[in-house]
Amino acid sequence: MSRETVSFSQSGPTPVCVDEGALPSRTGCYVVTLTFPQPTQIGEITFRNYYTWAVGIHVLRVAYSSSANAGGIVGAGLLGGDMGGETTWAWKDPGAWQVGVKNKIIMPHPHTETASHDFVSVTCLESRVDWQDVIGLRLVLRQPSPVWRTFFIEEITAYRELPRLPPFSVPIIAQDGQGDKNQLTTPLDRLIEQTRRAMCIPEDESLEGGLSGGGYDLVALQYAS
Known part of the structure; x- marks a missing residue:
């Protein structure tokens, strides 16, 4: 039986620079944002690596409350409640994002090609926070080595449940x-x-x-x- 995948829209990779005047092409950090159409459960994220040394995952979630304010939705993910029948999420609020996986090394030696094209799986069991009621994931890609001028991940798939063991x-x-x-x-x-x-x-x-x-x-x- 095939596993249920979760649909999402993807933006990025977006370069991240400490110095705003630095050239984006020389940054060692990129962010890929996955946006889900509604709060959902995520069990596993898989992707194909391309010279990325490590990946971190930041989670944007909502929390449901029995109170009537904000349409019953409160927590880190909500900005301004229900505005005109449309929920606005705090995508740009740094405090709304929680660090799930800080830094998972997927390429053990950043200066060599070992595991540079491997298929990678990250499950919710590796996360510090639950992947319940998730509306956004940020995949932070890092590559400190100057050897590889281009690095990214591809073939990203989100699954609702954990992988089934053979x-x-x-x-x-x-x-x-x-x-x-x-x-x-x-x-x-x-x-x-x-x-x-x-x-x-x-x-x-x-x-x-x-x-x-x-x-x-x-x-x-x-x-x-």
Whole structure:
């Protein structure tokens, strides 16, 4: 079953400069704004990277109240209430935006191409604030390296729910109380068995006991038999 996506309008990337007189082409920070037609729940944002070192996500939300003022909508997202039957949101109010994800590194080495074109997922579980009743998201793109003059993200998709986990792929072999000892009941048993074989440790010895017949002396930095 396909997952439900959330429609939005996108603006940007818009360059961000500390010095207003700086050239926008030389900034190391861009902002992409996603605007949702109505307050909605977001579970995951996915996109394709293009030389972006890190991404931050700022959230603009509304809060619903039982009071009658402002049409029942109050909170950080509202500016001036219901004006002429049309709700005006505080897009330009810095205090209305909450930092959900401060700085998620998606390109581990900014000066090299590692993960520069990877597919990236950011879920609501990584956020400091809930992604409920969201009307706007700002994706703050950062690239401190002067090597890449152009960086951005593309193929942005918003999903309402969290991603569904794939089924567990490691087969679990059931074991009776008097069953064969080679039948492994848990993935940890399988991992221990594979580690024993790789290290040539007999099955009757514990992994915590170290290698039988010799080992590497960390003090003398030499192999002792």
